[in-house]
Amino acid sequence: MWTKTRQFVLQHNVVMLLLFLVIFFSLTTGSLFSNGQNIHNIARQISFDIPLALALTIVLIAGGIDLSVGSVLSMAAALTMGLQPYGSWFSVTVALIFGAGVGLVNGLLVTKGKIVPFIATLGSMTVVRGIMLTYTRQQPIAGSDAAFTYWGAGSLGPIPVPILIVLAICVAVHIILKYMQLGRNLYAIGGNPEAAFLAGINVFRNKVMAFVLSGLLAAISGVLIASRLNSSTVHIGLDSGLWAIAAAIIGGASLTGGKGSVLGALLGVTTLGVLVNGMNLLGVHTYYQIGIRAIILIAVVAVDALSAMNLRKKLMMQSYGNRQ
Amino acid sequence: MPQDGLGQPEFEKRGVAAALIHFMVTNPALIIPAVLMAAGAILSPVFLTTQNLLNILWTVSVLGIVAMGQTILLITGNFDMSVAYVVGLAGITAVIAQLYGAGLVASIVLGLLAGALIGLLNGAIIVLTKANAFLITLGTSILVYSINLILTQSKTWNVSVDSFLLLGRGKLFDTVYYSVIIFLLLGIVLQFMLRQTTFGRSLYIIGSNQRAGALSGIRIDRIKLATYVFCGTTAALAGLIMTARTGSTVANAGVGMDFDSLIAAVLGGTSLFGGRGGTLRTIVGVLILGVLNNLLVLLNIPYEAQQIAKGLVFLAVVWMDGLLQKR
Numbered sequence: 001m002w003t004k005t006r007q008f009v010l011q012h013n014v015v016m017l018l019l020f021l022v023i024f025f026s027l028t029t030g031s032l033f034s035n036g037q038n039i040h041n042i043a044r045q046i047s048f049d050i051p052l053a054l055a056l057t058i059v060l061i062a063g064g065i066d067l068s069v070g071s072v073l074s075m076a077a078a079l080t081m082g083l084q085p086y087g088s089w090f091s092v093t094v095a096l097i098f099g100a101g102v103g104l105v106n107g108l109l110v111t112k113g114k115i116v117p118f119i120a121t122l123g124s125m126t127v128v129r130g131i132m133l134t135y136t137r138q139q140p141i142a143g144s145d146a147a148f149t150y151w152g153a154g155s156l157g158p159i160p161v162p163i164l165i166v167l168a169i170c171v172a173v174h175i176i177l178k179y180m181q182l183g184r185n186l187y188a189i190g191g192n193p194e195a196a197f198l199a200g201i202n203v204f205r206n207k208v209m210a211f212v213l214s215g216l217l218a219a220i221s222g223v224l225i226a227s228r229l230n231s232s233t234v235h236i237g238l239d240s241g242l243w244a245i246a247a248a249i250i251g252g253a254s255l256t257g258g259k260g261s262v263l264g265a266l267l268g269v270t271t272l273g274v275l276v277n278g279m280n281l282l283g284v285h286t287y288y289q290i291g292i293r294a295i296i297l298i299a300v301v302a303v304d305a306l307s308a309m310n311l312r313k314k315l316m317m318q319s320y321g322n323r324q
Numbered sequence: 325m326p327q328d329g330l331g332q333p334e335f336e337k338r339g340v341a342a343a344l345i346h347f348m349v350t351n352p353a354l355i356i357p358a359v360l361m362a363a364g365a366i367l368s369p370v371f372l373t374t375q376n377l378l379n380i381l382w383t384v385s386v387l388g389i390v391a392m393g394q395t396i397l398l399i400t401g402n403f404d405m406s407v408a409y410v411v412g413l414a415g416i417t418a419v420i421a422q423l424y425g426a427g428l429v430a431s432i433v434l435g436l437l438a439g440a441l442i443g444l445l446n447g448a449i450i451v452l453t454k455a456n457a458f459l460i461t462l463g464t465s466i467l468v469y470s471i472n473l474i475l476t477q478s479k480t481w482n483v484s485v486d487s488f489l490l491l492g493r494g495k496l497f498d499t500v501y502y503s504v505i506i507f508l509l510l511g512i513v514l515q516f517m518l519r520q521t522t523f524g525r526s527l528y529i530i531g532s533n534q535r536a537g538a539l540s541g542i543r544i545d546r547i548k549l550a551t552y553v554f555c556g557t558t559a560a561l562a563g564l565i566m567t568a569r570t571g572s573t574v575a576n577a578g579v580g581m582d583f584d585s586l587i588a589a590v591l592g593g594t595s596l597f598g599g600r601g602g603t604l605r606t607i608v609g610v611l612i613l614g615v616l617n618n619l620l621v622l623l624n625i626p627y628e629a630q631q632i633a634k635g636l637v638f639l640a641v642v643w644m645d646g647l648l649q650k651r
Contacts (some may be wrong), residue, residue, distance in 0.1 A: 109639065114646050118458050119596055123639035130631030140629065242462060255456055291470030298449065298463035302619060305455030 159161025401598025411578025443556020531598025
């Protein structure tokens with residue numbers, strides 16, 4: 001157990017980063033950071049980001065990327081609120097189907113349309129955002145079912161309800177990725193698509209499934225946010241997609257594909273959540289927070305690329321050595 | 325027969341009709357504006373008036389200048405998603421410099437310099453780490469946005485040097501706006517550079533086969549850096565013109581131009597995968613986008629639906645681009 005933990009910490013720098021942030025903010029903000037209420041707040045806040053990070057982790061594992069999650073999130077929230085007069089469960093179902101549908105389209109664009117994932121999802125991001133703006137007419141939509149807010153804003157004892165829901169989803173995704181054929185196939189496809197194809201894996205179906213899961217998870221996030229706010233506005237989800245990419249990569253996923261885990265995504269989201277919370281407590285101005293987020297995104301993507309480059313060099317040296 | 329980059333004419337022995345059909349298939353970009361013009365003339369009585377057409381040109385010229393830099397980058401197989409907020413940054417830099425007493429020339433130079441610096445930052449990160457250009461420039465895009473917010477404090481700032489306004493409102497011989505002339509001239513000069521100079525040709529080689537380019541002695545890193553700096557500078561120029569036009573600037577001036585400049589370039593027939601395209605084509609692409617927007621406005625189609633249309637057009641063109649690549 002101990003060696004396994006040690007190995008995990010060594011492989012995931014994110015643990016060190018998280019520890020550092022927690023200690024740093026505990027020292028600088030006094031008791032503001034490390035008290036029960038604040039931890040409750042952080043848990044609630046990150047529970048809306050976790051599904052997105054899971055979505056990105058799944059797609060990144062399969063060697064893709066999904067920029068449309070932010071738009072899907074906001075449209076799902078709008079549908080959840082807009083269709084609520086017809087029944088909360090009906091509206092949630094429609095929102096989730098919408099998310100999965102966008103995922104399906106993304107998957108088809110990437111596999112059948114042979115469009116590079118980030119270009120295809122950039123396109124669908126714009127289209128879905130346009131649909132959302134058309135549907136809402138750029139107006140906020142208020143909820144009409146007070147009981148529905150329980151899922152996003154309620155608490156079970158000291159624990160926020162949404163974090164419980166999201167942790168259950170984490171377990172499900174973990175099982176899919178580690179113990180089901182679909183998950184194993186996704187790692188294989190992301191690691192080496194050609195080898196996966198030659199090994200008889202149905203690349204088309206598995207890739208499409210990855211995007212469908214991604215769209216579905218984004219919609220879940222939108223439903224939870226709508227429940228939390230009991231309304232939907234056009235502003236939600238604007239930059240959550242990029243933030244989720246950063247969280248997934250911090251958690252060990254890579255733009256080169258084939259890597260990533262649920263636990264990593266959880267740690268990535270928690271790290272970024274602690275950072276945002278700490279910056280708020282320290283009173284860092286929003287403008288500077290936006291800049292700090294941007295620098296983190298750039299750093300994360302750059303470090304990911306550098307480590308991929310080092311790996312390539314190492315492999316090249318090895319194969320060169322073997323030949324001699 | 326226009327052939328971009330290193331493509332070889334493959335049908336020299338075919339007849340004129342076959343050549344014409346081939347031309348139309350490989351240049352859908354040239355047919356679309358013709359169809360759009362016809363549709364416009366039928367759908368709206370004011371569409372084909374000189375005033376409206378000049379208006380379209382004037383409206384698109386700012387985006388057109390941004391798209392010029394974007395096209396050069398696309399040819400090398402790179403992107404710049406930070407152009408939108410660089411447009412804002414340049415205007416803000418110039419206006420704030422004027423408040424601190426800078427004259428016409430100094431404020432313009434400072435504005436352009438701000439854009440070039442962001443381009444340098446983009447290029448340096450991408451060249452040094454070989455990271456995904458798309459995500460890195462999205463990152464710098466947000467970074468520049470935060471700089472814009474910090475500089476403007478979310479307020480509107482007015483131009484204080486009157487001669488600066490001429491850049492956006494002045495007309496040559498009282499007929500054509502300077503910005504239109506800059507846009508068209510830039511397209512023509514860059515096209516000449518792309519086709520006739522060693523530097524221009526090497527951009528196509530980097531875009532189509534980077535390894536071959538490196539082996540044949542092209543200094544890839546240096547050229548990539550230069551194209552990013554250039555793209556940042558053109559975005560800044562567009563930002564200065566935009567600021568001069570409205571006489572004021574805000575933090576998110578130019579928002580949406582990242583995506584629009586991509587669409588414009590791709591609509592013109594520049595490939596997202598590098599190695600194919602040209603700035604003259606981008607002029608056509610920008611015009612298509614402008615005519616499309618103008619038509620949607622004249623037909624009273626709401627802004628929200630325009631977003632959907634733009635996204636669908638983008639996906640369709642990229643998909644066709646992929647089909648052309650495979651042939």
